[in-house]
Amino acid sequence: MTLAPTLVVGTGLVGTSVALALQAAGRLVVLADSDEAALALAVARGAGRPLGAADEVSHVVLAVPPSAVAEVLRAALASHVGATVSDVCSIKSLAALEIEKNTPELARYVGGHPLAGSERGGPAAARPDLFVGRPWAITPHLEASPVALAAARSVAVDCGAQPIVLTPEAHDEAVGLVSHLPQAAASALAATVGQHASQEAFALVGQGLRDSTRIAASPPQLWAQILGRNARAVAPFVNELAERLAHLGRELGRGAGEAAVTALLTEANAAVGRLPGKHSTRREAVDVVIAVLKDAPGALASLLADAHTAGVNVEDIRIEHAQGAAIGAARLLVLAGRGDGLAAALSAAGWSVSVEADEPAG
């Protein structure tokens, strides 16, 4: 812990959340934003005090949009000659950010990218626990100093995140696939549904469409910068996805849809089975205990209290309900082999339950 303050430049959702988290970790935090209203709001939320002319900061975290990173970085390196600098931008290659290379000061900069956020932007959504348990990419460029790397990593750790170190180029390729492509896919799906959906179609909407389009509520301008600047990495993935769907459309159109869908879903099943879940890089086998839940105050708390009394730890939970329904179902995920015992205990406590084995597909 250093006594010199950490400066956070940019007090939007992520910047304000970083400031709140670093303060909670015991750091002294000062704030700057070219938008005085945003700065005042962040100060009022207790995220720190405004940067003073006499402040000598030890580290600067840039939390500005991708289009502003290069200029704000240059200014930060010039203004705070004793400080290391990191950022939280969703793209990391120096070329994509238009950061001038081969300047000696650039050794003091190492990029970072917390894999957290929200469909909703803005400082009102900021919270100190935004990054808890989330991956946080740390992307040293070729000229970066070890001190700058350690400083960038320390920001991630102090925010409660899990640092993952990789090159800027590997980062951009990876998020192009696992973050930017899903954003494009979910958005195009939502737009297509919105274009055609009747009242009747909306009445038949299930959890599948809701889950598939959740991130389609994300802010357009921010994602336009992200995808636009990572176009080199993401365009081939978008093109492949488009071609897979065009192929499916052609096969459906010529009456050969069954074979095409079988092949596609078989490949998709295997891919989903490889996605990391909680606690491991592969999805673990778990039991799912489903309990019918009346829409009464305290029903959920009462259910979980009964589960706790039964001595079974609930790893995760999902609530399912349909449009207009005053009743739903809670899916409690527990370690494999614990489901039957929990179900028996809940049943004895008066709950209507059933158990489902949730084997990983892969």
Next chain:
Amino acid sequence: MTLAPTLVVGTGLVGTSVALALQAAGRLVVLADSDEAALALAVARGAGRPLGAADEVSHVVLAVPPSAVAEVLRAALASHVGATVSDVCSIKSLAALEIEKNTPELARYVGGHPLAGSERGGPAAARPDLFVGRPWAITPHLEASPVALAAARSVAVDCGAQPIVLTPEAHDEAVGLVSHLPQAAASALAATVGQHASQEAFALVGQGLRDSTRIAASPPQLWAQILGRNARAVAPFVNELAERLAHLGRELGRGAGEAAVTALLTEANAAVGRLPGKHSTRREAVDVVIAVLKDAPGALASLLADAHTAGVNVEDIRIEHAQGAAIGAARLLVLAGRGDGLAAALSAAGWSVSVEADEPAG
């Protein structure tokens, strides 16, 4: 409630769940399946007894794959001349199911489609509450009798679902858009990610990709029949989605990605805002209270018990955690205006919390 039994033909996930639900609603249920092992499993699970030669059934529910509906329907109408017949198939137009029209017995048939299921098929996943609170489409064809319509509707109601009556053709068009298209999109997305993802990319996977590809774990053969037989309705939607993505890929490729992404996400934002949520056809404004959750036994139950003590009803809950993390965050959704009170109470009880206003996008 009639004393004559209801016959369920086909004891897979949906058929066995229907049988369990109808028995729970007080009906006498008999079962049939051409697969003797599946039938024995359903009987062993207490879903009913096997159909006897002397049984006179009042209603038959067909829970067989789309490709088998026409033949099994013809047999059921011939064998049970006093019975009405319904089904649970995901496609409903007589043409898509290859059901012969203009036969007088067809008046006793009305189709049904519960909008529920699971990524995982098979009788092991069956449960009596599978349909609770879910939409259940009832699709009378032009020659259907009112008695058959009432019988099909009664099955849905006895299973705890919400019946929605519409024509078979309107149904197929609607589910082609809100169910079959998302299935195609999620599957193609998962397959593309699986094709290219490195270890590093998997480490950066967040909730967005997980949500967007959840249904890609669905069984290939079943969905091949569904999409294959609803090709007329779904192919144009798949083609439009492919063209939207191809357009985005082209714009990204020629350096015009920002404008294309802005336009796409603006349209997507509006569409997601129109999706139905709980209790209404539009998403309601809610507050989200976020609490840091240590991975300790009973933490969730304890949190919800404290929420209940605070007198605030939790409408929905999501748990967020990242790969390998032993700590996460619980997002408690409460009615708008109740978030601050709940946060204060939880904070007083020792929880680390914050509040987020979750305004609907539309």
